[in-house]
Amino acid sequence: MKWSDFGERNKRLNPLWNLGAGMNLGEIQPYKEMVSLSVLLQVYYLELESNERRSKEDIIELT
Incomplete structure (x- = not known):
């Protein structure tokens, strides 16, 4: 893990922390x-695992 890019990765996670905001x-x-x-x-x-024809790349593309 490189600490130099920690701030950038944290910025990408910020929207995830809003998921539970109203709970x-x-x-x-x-x-x-x-x-x-x-x-x-x-x-x-x-x-990902429920459909054997679905690949990880398919899920990434959907998201």
Whole structure:
């Protein structure tokens, strides 16, 4: 990992942190960004793995 490009990668992740902005999760409120990211990744991998004809490149193109 190169620390010189850390700021650029962080800028790309900022929209992901907005996913959980309106949720009230009670006790796990401090973790809402990570919960949202985990759900998004789970959907991504399920979609990728559920169709054997779909490739990773197909998912990247869709997104």
